[in-house]
Amino acid sequence: MSGHTRGTISVRPRIRRHLSKLPGRLAVIALIGVVAALAIYPLTRVLVRTFYSNGRLSGSVVDSIVSDSNLGRTIYDTALVVVGSSVIALVVGTALAWLNERTDARFGIVTDSIPLVPFLLSEIAGVIGWVIVFSPTAGLGNAFLRNVLDPIGIHLESGPINIYSTYGIIFVYTIYQVPYVFMIMASAFSNVDSNLEEQAIVCGTSKIRTLLTITFPAVKQAFAGAWLMLLLIGFSIYSIPAILATNADLTIASVVIVNDMVASYPPKIDHAIGLSILIELVVAAVWIWQRRVTRSGTYSTVGGKGAAYRRSELGKWRWPARIFLLGYGVIAIVPPVLGLLLVSLKGFWNPSITWSQLSLRPIIQTVFNDSTTLAAFEHSLSIAVVGATVGMILAAVISILVFRWKGAASRILDGSIKLPSVFPHIVIAIGFILAFAGPPLGLGGTLSMLVLVYLVLYLPQGSVLTDSGVSQIGEDLPAAAAVTGSSSIRTFRRIYLPLLLPSIIAGWAFLFVRMVSDLTATALLAGPSNDVIGFRILTILGNGSFGQLASIGIVLTVITTIAVVLTLVASNRSARWKRS
Amino acid sequence: MTDTDTRPVVELRQVTRAFTRRDKTQVTALHDVTLTIDRGEFVVLLGPSGCGKSTLLRCVAGLERPDGGEILIDGTVCFRSADRTMVGPARRHLSMMFQSYALWPHMTVLENVRYPLQRSRSRLDKKTQLEKARAALDRVGVSEIGDQYPNAISGGQQQRVALARSLVAESKLMLFDEPLSNVDARVRLDLRKQLRELHHEFGFTAIYVTHDQDEAMSLANRIAVMDRGHLLQLDPPHTVYERPATLGVGRFVGQLIELRGKISGQGEKFTVHTQFGTAVAYCAPQHTMHDGDPVVAVARPENFELSASPIPGSLPCRILDRSYHGDQTSYDLESGGEQISVTMPGDMALRPGEDAHVRRRDGSMQVFPLDQHTTAN
Numbered sequence A: 001m002s003g004h005t006r007g008t009i010s011v012r013p014r015i016r017r018h019l020s021k022l023p024g025r026l027a028v029i030a031l032i033g034v035v036a037a038l039a040i041y042p043l044t045r046v047l048v049r050t051f052y053s054n055g056r057l058s059g060s061v062v063d064s065i066v067s068d069s070n071l072g073r074t075i076y077d078t079a080l081v082v083v084g085s086s087v088i089a090l091v092v093g094t095a096l097a098w099l100n101e102r103t104d105a106r107f108g109i110v111t112d113s114i115p116l117v118p119f120l121l122s123e124i125a126g127v128i129g130w131v132i133v134f135s136p137t138a139g140l141g142n143a144f145l146r147n148v149l150d151p152i153g154i155h156l157e158s159g160p161i162n163i164y165s166t167y168g169i170i171f172v173y174t175i176y177q178v179p180y181v182f183m184i185m186a187s188a189f190s191n192v193d194s195n196l197e198e199q200a201i202v203c204g205t206s207k208i209r210t211l212l213t214i215t216f217p218a219v220k221q222a223f224a225g226a227w228l229m230l231l232l233i234g235f236s237i238y239s240i241p242a243i244l245a246t247n248a249d250l251t252i253a254s255v256v257i258v259n260d261m262v263a264s265y266p267p268k269i270d271h272a273i274g275l276s277i278l279i280e281l282v283v284a285a286v287w288i289w290q291r292r293v294t295r296s297g298t299y300s301t302v303g304g305k306g307a308a309y310r311r312s313e314l315g316k317w318r319w320p321a322r323i324f325l326l327g328y329g330v331i332a333i334v335p336p337v338l339g340l341l342l343v344s345l346k347g348f349w350n351p352s353i354t355w356s357q358l359s360l361r362p363i364i365q366t367v368f369n370d371s372t373t374l375a376a377f378e379h380s381l382s383i384a385v386v387g388a389t390v391g392m393i394l395a396a397v398i399s400i401l402v403f404r405w406k407g408a409a410s411r412i413l414d415g416s417i418k419l420p421s422v423f424p425h426i427v428i429a430i431g432f433i434l435a436f437a438g439p440p441l442g443l444g445g446t447l448s449m450l451v452l453v454y455l456v457l458y459l460p461q462g463s464v465l466t467d468s469g470v471s472q473i474g475e476d477l478p479a480a481a482a483v484t485g486s487s488s489i490r491t492f493r494r495i496y497l498p499l500l501l502p503s504i505i506a507g508w509a510f511l512f513v514r515m516v517s518d519l520t521a522t523a524l525l526a527g528p529s530n531d532v533i534g535f536r537i538l539t540i541l542g543n544g545s546f547g548q549l550a551s552i553g554i555v556l557t558v559i560t561t562i563a564v565v566l567t568l569v570a571s572n573r574s575a576r577w578k579r580s
Numbered sequence B: 001m002t003d004t005d006t007r008p009v010v011e012l013r014q015v016t017r018a019f020t021r022r023d024k025t026q027v028t029a030l031h032d033v034t035l036t037i038d039r040g041e042f043v044v045l046l047g048p049s050g051c052g053k054s055t056l057l058r059c060v061a062g063l064e065r066p067d068g069g070e071i072l073i074d075g076t077v078c079f080r081s082a083d084r085t086m087v088g089p090a091r092r093h094l095s096m097m098f099q100s101y102a103l104w105p106h107m108t109v110l111e112n113v114r115y116p117l118q119r120s121r122s123r124l125d126k127k128t129q130l131e132k133a134r135a136a137l138d139r140v141g142v143s144e145i146g147d148q149y150p151n152a153i154s155g156g157q158q159q160r161v162a163l164a165r166s167l168v169a170e171s172k173l174m175l176f177d178e179p180l181s182n183v184d185a186r187v188r189l190d191l192r193k194q195l196r197e198l199h200h201e202f203g204f205t206a207i208y209v210t211h212d213q214d215e216a217m218s219l220a221n222r223i224a225v226m227d228r229g230h231l232l233q234l235d236p237p238h239t240v241y242e243r244p245a246t247l248g249v250g251r252f253v254g255q256l257i258e259l260r261g262k263i264s265g266q267g268e269k270f271t272v273h274t275q276f277g278t279a280v281a282y283c284a285p286q287h288t289m290h291d292g293d294p295v296v297a298v299a300r301p302e303n304f305e306l307s308a309s310p311i312p313g314s315l316p317c318r319i320l321d322r323s324y325h326g327d328q329t330s331y332d333l334e335s336g337g338e339q340i341s342v343t344m345p346g347d348m349a350l351r352p353g354e355d356a357h358v359r360r361r362d363g364s365m366q367v368f369p370l371d372q373h374t375t376a377n
Helices: A002-007 A011-051 A060-066 A071-102 A109-120 A123-134 A140-152 A166-190 A194-202 A207-218 A220-236 A239-244 A253-263 A269-295 A315-346 A361-368 A371-404 A408-422 A425-437 A447-473 A476-483 A488-516 A520-525 A533-543 A546-574 B002-006 B053-061 B109-118 B126-140 B155-168 B185-202 B213-219 B237-242 B247-252
Strands: B010-020 B026-037 B042-046 B068-073 B076-080 B094-097 B173-177 B205-210 B222-227 B230-235 B257-266 B269-274 B277-283 B294-299 B304-307 B315-324 B328-335 B338-345 B355-360 B365-369
Touching: A011 A060, A011 A269, A011 A371, A011 A408, A011 A425, A011 A447, A060 A269, A071 A109, A071 A166, A071 A220, A071 A253, A071 A315, A109 A166, A109 A315, A109 A488, A109 A546, A123 A140, A123 A166, A123 A239, A123 A315, A123 A533, A123 A546, A140 A315, A166 A220, A166 A239, A166 A315, A194 A207, A207 A220, A220 A253, A220 A269, A220 A425, A239 A253, A239 A533, A253 A269, A253 A425, A253 A520, A269 A425, A315 A361, A315 A546, A361 A371, A361 A546, A371 A408, A371 A447, A371 A488, A371 A533, A371 A546, A408 A447, A425 A447, A425 A520, A447 A488, A447 A520, A476 A488, A476 B094, A488 A546, A520 A533, A533 A546, B010 B053, B026 B053, B026 B068, B026 B230, B042 B053, B042 B213, B053 B068, B053 B094, B053 B173, B053 B205, B053 B222, B094 B155, B109 B126, B109 B155, B126 B155, B126 B185, B155 B185, B185 B213, B205 B213, B213 B237, B222 B237, B222 B247, B230 B237, B230 B247, B247 B294, B257 B277, B257 B338, B257 B365, B269 B294, B269 B365, B277 B294, B277 B355, B304 B338, B328 B355
Parallel strands: B042 B205, B042 B222, B094 B173, B173 B205, B277 B365
Antiparallel strands: B010 B026, B010 B068, B068 B076, B222 B230, B257 B269, B257 B294, B269 B277, B294 B365, B304 B355, B315 B328, B315 B355, B328 B338
């Protein structure tokens, strides 16, 4: 008799157990559902608006595109700049990655990180800096070059370099795309098993041929992925063309779209959506091509047990390669920062520098004494801090759930969180306007709207980092905790969180920088009532004071640099146990 | 009182687990596995890769959820497919040692071992927790590395720390998932010995997974032989070795010599005739013997005797291969159309290609019916 009562389970305790788990689980699921909805609903609105307007089937979007006399020019100019810069960035970035990962040209942490620095400097500050340096007449760099060329008999009235040109724009686009390529290709190259290459060399294949037939095919998938990412990013870049395109006489799609939405009254929604859909179609076509590439043939790089990691020796090419690596860093980083620094310390922009006149006063004047600018900085900082923190915690939780809950539901969840990463930011921003600006939520012109859109835009990249962290932790470590009686919360707190901290911190830095310096979504969604740095810059740009722009730019750069350095320090300390 | 003593610690009733691979093929990891484990037993799940032994262990742990059947631990239903009962691993009050050791890299050795004592419902204070953790480390012989991090100690030391961590909570049921697979031979023997001592001292109930039949036989008081999701035999090591339930079991545990034979006799007493003479025939209960049946008669290498010169009852043979192991030498040889293996103590200095003489030692032989299962592999 007593044996039976022990062996059976009565219904009530079981229900109680389920109910006690319910709030936690439900809350998590609800939260993630909300984020997923935030990601999907705006996109659906854009899709719907393409074909339906005012409640009925409408060809207005298609009409606006078809009747656009400038369409050909827009397509040509945009394609030239975006595709051109992406190809150059691919070549440069892959070369830098290969040199740094697979050869002895690597120069420690310097060459590891230099190609990534433009990541950390916001594009908008960078472009302002480039303009200051290479504007044809007033550019500081041009003035310097003219002074150098003069004594040797070459007299120039302007130039020699004109940033307001097709090559100028492509150059700046490339600088900001190389970091993405470098990151992806460096990671891919670091996974190539040296044994595969050495096998080829033992068979008598020349080094060049080994490179082409063994090494590069092994990273083919990463390469295709990198190109896709570059196109996505490239089509969405607004900061660079906003400043450079008009004077270069180029019509870039992102500028047209933003102008449609904010510079026209009433907003030319149909045209904006039409152009966005066109961009999306191009991206989709490349995505399909990329899927074909990744599916065909063997591109696996891990050699299994005994995979080796050896670097090629470059011999006499070692120092030239190093100079290339370091030189690239210098060229990409120094001119704009120097330009920003000099002009901001002077307070206004002209080619001559009187060193004694430089002081911090203009910066203080522009940023700290100007209440609008100060408010914009405060808003941006608080949005970025809140957004990055919330974003990374969400990313960590989602990555863990997706890893542990195998099955269709979690895959759908993961997919919808990451979905925005395959759409240009401009499309998502328009979606947000359609979905949330008006009733019933009425978020138009609020800071919350900005936080939400930034979350949706940048959460995917954060979650990729935590995905990697979670899969590195593996199944056994949390399982070992579970069998000792550790509840899910406890396992999260004591096992997952400490081990994920490096990924979370790295993601935080990335999200913070991106959110504080975002321009594309900001251009469409920010205004006087929800003023942030990006919008402030665009406003001042309209008034033409480069001195002020330089001050804001340099302060922005200082902020992002501090943030990154702090996170590096924090990351180092959080992984003390790795180095014992 | 009597109930608690005699109640089995683990009961598995028709546990089934199947899953679909990515290419849509169905894999049945466990087929209706039924077994009972009593208090203090050391049961080893033995079988080749993919046989389901790890899956079974993880189902007992609660880390995997079966598709059918029941699992009871200490009388409590931890899984029942009929009413969808599923108790998570944290509430099953057991300990587990992982093949990968699963030491948490961000905690010191001492903190690792202390962790199981920090369950929220535990009554122990911090001082007691640390004392017990140190005692556990001491018991496995690694008391001096308490302040080190796992990545700074050797593989053998990591093993011991993982072992200490499983012992510290004094659970009644301990699960081991191939814990000695990643260690080299010498360390493995030492750890095995230590496991036996600990089992003797603490008297816990253990389920141990391995593919190494040597290890299984030296540790187990009962071996559960598994293949492709089926439980083939659950018996003490001696029985599994001497009286395998199927040819598959016989082949997996130790070396099996299979001879062609023929049954004669009737009623209770049967004999089998092989190349090497006649022997009393024994067959497993699920088969029946009839006069004149062709069968496979099995033997072990130590059931034969090899000699350089003829001995009474021996047959001529030719040495095909020779493998020296220090304490013994095993020979592959061919005699009268049958290929067999023989082990002899020491070294008889017989080389491949030479002729010798072999005879079967006295004793009964187990036979299996000659059907499709007995051909080739």
